[in-house]
Amino acid sequence: MPVQHDIAEDASAERDEIVAVMIDQVGRLLASEVSVERLTAMERGDAVPELWDKFAELELPLAMVPENAGGIGLDIAQGMRLIRLCGYHAAPAPLVETMLSLHLWTRAGGEPISGPMTFASPRAGRLQVESLGSRLRVYGKLRRVPWSNDGHLLAAGEGREGRAIILLPASAFEKVSRRSIANESRADVTVDLALDEPAKGVVLPIDAQAMEDVLQLGALMRAQQMVGAMQRVLDISIGYSQERAQFGRQISKFQAVQHMLASCATEYAAASAAAEQAGELWGRAGQELAVAVAKARCGEAAGHVAATAHQIHGAIAFTKEYMLHHFTRRLWSWRDEFGNETFWQSRLGHLVCTKGGAALWPLLLGEIAI
Amino acid sequence: MSTDFRFASLQLPPSAIEIRRRIRAFMREELDAGRYDPQISSWNTWDEEFTRRAGEAGFIGMVWPKEYGGSGATDLDRFVVIEEMLAHSAPCFAHWVADRQTGPQILRFGSERIKRTYLPAIAAGRCYAAIGMSEPNSGSDLASVQTRATRCSGGWRINGTKIWTSSAHRAHVMIALVRTAPANGGRHDGLTQLVIDTSVPGITCRPIYNLCGHHDFNEVHFQDYFVPDDAVLGEVGQGWKLVNHELSFERSGPDRYMSDFRLILDMVDRIGNRPDALQSVEVGRLFAHLSALRRMSAGVAGLLAQGQDPYLEAAIVKDLGTSFEQSVPEIARRLIETQPSSEDDDAYGRCYTETRLFAPGYTIRGGTREIMRGVIARGLGVR
Numbered sequence: 001m002p003v004q005h006d007i008a009e010d011a012s013a014e015r016d017e018i019v020a021v022m023i024d025q026v027g028r029l030l031a032s033e034v035s036v037e038r039l040t041a042m043e044r045g046d047a048v049p050e051l052w053d054k055f056a057e058l059e060l061p062l063a064m065v066p067e068n069a070g071g072i073g074l075d076i077a078q079g080m081r082l083i084r085l086c087g088y089h090a091a092p093a094p095l096v097e098t099m100l101s102l103h104l105w106t107r108a109g110g111e112p113i114s115g116p117m118t119f120a121s122p123r124a125g126r127l128q129v130e131s132l133g134s135r136l137r138v139y140g141k142l143r144r145v146p147w148s149n150d151g152h153l154l155a156a157g158e159g160r161e162g163r164a165i166i167l168l169p170a171s172a173f174e175k176v177s178r179r180s181i182a183n184e185s186r187a188d189v190t191v192d193l194a195l196d197e198p199a200k201g202v203v204l205p206i207d208a209q210a211m212e213d214v215l216q217l218g219a220l221m222r223a224q225q226m227v228g229a230m231q232r233v234l235d236i237s238i239g240y241s242q243e244r245a246q247f248g249r250q251i252s253k254f255q256a257v258q259h260m261l262a263s264c265a266t267e268y269a270a271a272s273a274a275a276e277q278a279g280e281l282w283g284r285a286g287q288e289l290a291v292a293v294a295k296a297r298c299g300e301a302a303g304h305v306a307a308t309a310h311q312i313h314g315a316i317a318f319t320k321e322y323m324l325h326h327f328t329r330r331l332w333s334w335r336d337e338f339g340n341e342t343f344w345q346s347r348l349g350h351l352v353c354t355k356g357g358a359a360l361w362p363l364l365l366g367e368i369a370i
Numbered sequence: 371m372s373t374d375f376r377f378a379s380l381q382l383p384p385s386a387i388e389i390r391r392r393i394r395a396f397m398r399e400e401l402d403a404g405r406y407d408p409q410i411s412s413w414n415t416w417d418e419e420f421t422r423r424a425g426e427a428g429f430i431g432m433v434w435p436k437e438y439g440g441s442g443a444t445d446l447d448r449f450v451v452i453e454e455m456l457a458h459s460a461p462c463f464a465h466w467v468a469d470r471q472t473g474p475q476i477l478r479f480g481s482e483r484i485k486r487t488y489l490p491a492i493a494a495g496r497c498y499a500a501i502g503m504s505e506p507n508s509g510s511d512l513a514s515v516q517t518r519a520t521r522c523s524g525g526w527r528i529n530g531t532k533i534w535t536s537s538a539h540r541a542h543v544m545i546a547l548v549r550t551a552p553a554n555g556g557r558h559d560g561l562t563q564l565v566i567d568t569s570v571p572g573i574t575c576r577p578i579y580n581l582c583g584h585h586d587f588n589e590v591h592f593q594d595y596f597v598p599d600d601a602v603l604g605e606v607g608q609g610w611k612l613v614n615h616e617l618s619f620e621r622s623g624p625d626r627y628m629s630d631f632r633l634i635l636d637m638v639d640r641i642g643n644r645p646d647a648l649q650s651v652e653v654g655r656l657f658a659h660l661s662a663l664r665r666m667s668a669g670v671a672g673l674l675a676q677g678q679d680p681y682l683e684a685a686i687v688k689d690l691g692t693s694f695e696q697s698v699p700e701i702a703r704r705l706i707e708t709q710p711s712s713e714d715d716d717a718y719g720r721c722y723t724e725t726r727l728f729a730p731g732y733t734i735r736g737g738t739r740e741i742m743r744g745v746i747a748r749g750l751g752v753r
Contacts, residue, residue, distance in 0.1 A: 259744075261747055262742075346647070349645055349649065364661055
């Protein structure tokens, strides 16, 4: 046993080093490639293909695929650090969704596929799976699927045989193009397919926990992207307050502005702590509570940080030409996806009230599992 | 200036896990024997008997060396003990200040005689402390204190007035920030921290009742009060640096988000296991805030244990934590209809009433919210 333990620890330390290198690499790549011009260009079209190619060159889509399935094998906490970085830069390509889709798909036993990929929130619809003799009918509607124009779509399904996760190429569904409040692609998708049984490599059975994980991983993804975007909004606001002068001095010298910056910092700090905690507890007993805490806390912080940052900037950030909206509109978009604050708070509240006051402290310490 | 704050997860050492088991067994025994009522405002409830038992059980001054009454426990062991005392709504006020800041300040900066006089007594739960910082004209602007110490044979004579001095009428010892020299070079110069023995003549207390009707606050007058040289903390003139060190103990603990813990627990029990829509959303929101705060508070404890000075992170936790605890009674009243009265027959009603009255103080004591935001702004590089 001790020998195995050491091996596991070595492997984890080794991966931490890999993550540090990746964070550095991806940070530099995003800083140089994601300009305001690119973000603006994305608003007129879809994901930026050149950027996708750069991600693929670094094998980033495989970051969270297990090593034995040909991936880099980052765990959820490690992968979330990359996802946060993508939020910081508002990366205009579906890298984040692809990383997690491949994780979910390979975990269910699927083979990694190349190219962009996305997954639908189970709250945005589930596909029905019906056995028709030797054929399998898969049908249903999915609302506001992120980046579904670009590649494969992973969707949760259910039927008499149980739950499944289903991989659909872009050609296998119809879509009505829609955009989020941040102008990211969020098409409404209609699926009606007949597949030959066994639909191996397309429809994979999953259990209830794996189905729930699709929702929870999506919520954690958006939470970490929000943390990254909040940090960027804070950095932009600090910078602007030191450049902008009124009444003969930098506005950062006004106490009212300092206090607004401080309140953004505290909310972002709380969001960051909550999201990090959920990444670390993924796969453990405290996962569901921690994810609910993360999505609820990050969503609440996002609203405050976005509103306060706009107030600090004044009119300039209410324009298309200034960069702040690329981040604040993403915050307004991401907080409502994969369950908004009310959804997750309500879940948490039910769990807490069911357990009663005496359980509250042990729940906070992670001593009691739900 | 980096906005990468450090709130890493805290891995408690085995000793702290063992301490958690011990303090819980202690609290369980206390509760089972009916030796204390879980108190509405745990660390503001004075109970000398509880403090004495906690001291005898080794839960006060535990991080100090054995020769001064401690057990050489780690800072994280102590973190666990204070968390559990707050979570169990224990009446901790009588030792809170001494254990949190006065004792550690004396241990680090005091003379041998002062250490031997106070530390073993504090650790035994028999010596209480007060904080001598604010004055009638010096609240947030602490460097403007006017209480003066003048040189005399073998020590200093103090004249002046301290105010908002909680428990001064019951405390045996107080650390006072006084001016020992004019602020010629800068307003932070010429300040000194002195250890005050409240049994020595020359000191009088006037009670100030707070809006809850309790006598915690005092106005403390010094008239030709004598302090011997060996009661100076650190060096004469280093008081500003020392008082900021003392404030860092005061600002970073879990007492900055757990003041209302009793009300939260009672509220959850009162709501019961079939919450309505509003109740489940609001309780869920409270839990999400608590969970993030607990993580951050533990993170700060971890940094302190590593010998770092996380002043920015501590200020963030205090600002966030005290704003949170202040919001709790406002949420509670929307979830459970209550007409507040201290004479309510119902324990929940009294708990709500007491908490409602206490809450304005949360964002004032230990440095106001506005001072904290100034500290955070400095940490962000804009001040």
